[in-house]
Amino acid sequence: EDQVTQSPEALRLQEGESSSLNCSYTVSGLRGLFWYRQDPGKGPEFLFTLYSAGEEKEKERLKATLTKKESFLHITAPKPEDSATYLCAVQANYGGATNKLIFGTGTLLAVQP
Amino acid sequence: DAGVTQSPTHLIKTRGQQVTLRCSPKSGHDTVSWYQQALGQGPQFIFQYYEEEERQRGNFPDRFSGHQFPNYSSELNVNALLLGDSALYLCASRRGRQAVWSYTFGSGTRLTVV
Numbered sequence: 001e002d003q004v005t006q007s008p009e010a011l012r013l014q015e016g017e018s019s020s021l022n023c024s025y026t027v028s029g030l031r032g033l034f035w036y037r038q039d040p041g042k043g044p045e046f047l048f049t050l051y052s053a054g055e056e057k058e059k060e061r062l063k064a065t066l067t068k069k070e071s072f073l074h075i076t077a078p079k080p081e082d083s084a085t086y087l088c089a090v091q092a093n094y095g096g097a098t099n100k101l102i103f104g105t106g107t108l109l110a111v112q113p
Numbered sequence: 114d115a116g117v118t119q120s121p122t123h124l125i126k127t128r129g130q131q132v133t134l135r136c137s138p139k140s141g142h143d144t145v146s147w148y149q150q151a152l153g154q155g156p157q158f159i160f161q162y163y164e165e166e167e168r169q170r171g172n173f174p175d176r177f178s179g180h181q182f183p184n185y186s187s188e189l190n191v192n193a194l195l196l197g198d199s200a201l202y203l204c205a206s207r208r209g210r211q212a213v214w215s216y217t218f219g220s221g222t223r224l225t226v227v
Contacts, residue, residue, distance in 0.1 A: 004155075034215060034216075036218075041220075041221075041223070042220050042221070043117070043203050043205075043218035043219050043220045043221050044156070044203070044218045045218070046215045046216070046217065046218075049214075049215050087155055087156075089155070089156075099146065099158075099161045099168055099169040100146070100158035100161065100169055100171060101146075101148075101156070101158060101205075101216065102158070103155030103156050103157070104155050105153070105154055105155045106155055
């Protein structure tokens with residue numbers, strides 16, 4: 001069964017303390033892996049799409065990487081405004097249908113000043 | 114440029130009632146998906162609409178149904194509400210059905226069933 005697992009469930013950092021979030025996946029025919037940020041009471045906000053192993057993408061203090069079994073979201077020198085839930089999702093090939101995203105349960109990040 | 118718009122933002126219904134949630138996709142988007150997000154969980158795929166037809170469905174009962182209109186907007190209907198249907202309902206849109214493009218999500222409708 002296709003599955004996405006994120007760890008840790010929650011992470012508390014001091015401002016400036018770099019760390020990484022993990023997303024491991026088990027899917028057949030990966031078409032793309034997505035990272036989203038979700039603030040309380042809001043919908044997910046798109047961050048990155050990764051398509052193949054070895055790919056990396058960066059945006060401000062965030063860098064996403066992808067291997068054949070997992071993805072990492074690296075946060076460098078985080079600020080309090082980076083506090084949010086970070087969701088990982090995969091889009092797989094289901095017999096020609098590639099419509100749905102399978103989400104993990106997310107990592108709740110809190111950055112303290 | 115308006116993103117995905119959902120209405121209402123909050124809704125309280127009684128068990129057994131029916132509810133309709135609405136979504137207007139981002140400009141230029143023609144494909145709409147609906148997701149259910151329970152508290153502390155990741156979003157779960159309900160179904161996707163393209164060209165006014167349901168194209169793929171997740172593991173949700175027939176009590177969940179939808180519709181897409183010619184202007185690409187969409188509705189999610191839930192009949193015979195259960196307490197377990199309480200969740201944040203998210204609409205996501207993108208351009209094209211099969212491509213691997215990023216989805217744009219709305220802010221959701223918070224449904225509480227009492």
